[in-house]
Amino acid sequence: MNTDRIRDNLLAVRGRIAEAARRAGRDPAATTLVAVTKKRSVEMIRPLLEAGSLDLGENYPQELWEKVDALVDAPGPIRWHLIGHLQGNKARRTFPLVRTIHAVDSLKLLTTLDELAAEVADPPSVCLQVNTSAEEAKHGWRDAAVLDDAEAIAACSRIHVVGLMTMAGYGTDGETARPSFVRLRALRDDLVRRIGRPLPHLSMGMSNDYEAAVEEGATLVRVGSALFEGVEP
Ligand SMILES: *Cc1c(COP(=O)(O)O)cnc(C)c1O
Numbered sequence: 001m002n003t004d005r006i007r008d009n010l011l012a013v014r015g016r017i018a019e020a021a022r023r024a025g026r027d028p029a030a031t032t033l034v035a036v037t038k039k040r041s042v043e044m045i046r047p048l049l050e051a052g053s054l055d056l057g058e059n060y061p062q063e064l065w066e067k068v069d070a071l072v073d074a075p076g077p078i079r080w081h082l083i084g085h086l087q088g089n090k091a092r093r094t095f096p097l098v099r100t101i102h103a104v105d106s107l108k109l110l111t112t113l114d115e116l117a118a119e120v121a122d123p124p125s126v127c128l129q130v131n132t133s134a135e136e137a138k139h140g141w142r143d144a145a146v147l148d149d150a151e152a153i154a155a156c157s158r159i160h161v162v163g164l165m166t167m168a169g170y171g172t173d174g175e176t177a178r179p180s181f182v183r184l185r186a187l188r189d190d191l192v193r194r195i196g197r198p199l200p201h202l203s204m205g206m207s208n209d210y211e212a213a214v215e216e217g218a219t220l221v222r223v224g225s226a227l228f229e230g231v232e233p
Helices: 003-023 042-050 061-070 088-097 109-119 151-153 176-193 209-213
Strands: 032-036 055-058 079-080 100-104 125-131 159-163 201-203 219-221
Touching: 003 032, 003 042, 003 209, 042 061, 042 109, 055 088, 061 151, 088 109, 088 151, 100 109, 100 159, 100 201, 109 125, 109 151, 125 201, 151 176, 159 176, 176 201, 176 209, 201 219, 209 219
Parallel strands: 032 055, 032 219, 055 079, 079 100, 100 125, 125 159, 159 201
Antiparallel strands: none
């Protein structure tokens, strides 16, 4: 396995995030790179950690639990992000392990997490997933439907809702994905007005489109394949 290549990929992605931020007049430090490590071995993850990339994103709770165990000896405190769908019955075990749950995709799940948050010392923060691309297969509130639930969202005061998350349509690039990102930011601004609480985070942008996402205000980009390009497992 080519450790140097992973480090070079990481440096390139970081550089592109910084350039995109500068183009948009944003502070490059305002966007956190979440390295998406789903289906990657622990050996492939270690070079990222050694290069200081300590925010890791996993899609599947079970896989996340296993990797948390396998990486207890990591060279720094890993900040785990669950970026995939969470079933309510896996929440209790996942809660203490993660900093942020990105894809809370229904009011039902949010309510479950809110109840759980009342029972634990330091609950993770969450983003609400919004389907901005109108693709049937995607989870989440369907676009402006998230505004209709504003009151119920505001009532969930024990869980720390920090922002919105979206996935652009399949097969998009930065330019075709951009309207989704612009839309997510607008929905966030509307929701802030309705609930009267700040929602500082926008989790948007993946390998194909993260530069556009940064230009449009992403504070969390979820990048996987671009970090592992050219690397044999
Ligand atoms: C896999 C995944 C990513 C990363 O996608 P890449 O195209 O590999 O960068 C980001 N977000 C979610 C929700 C994912 O499932």
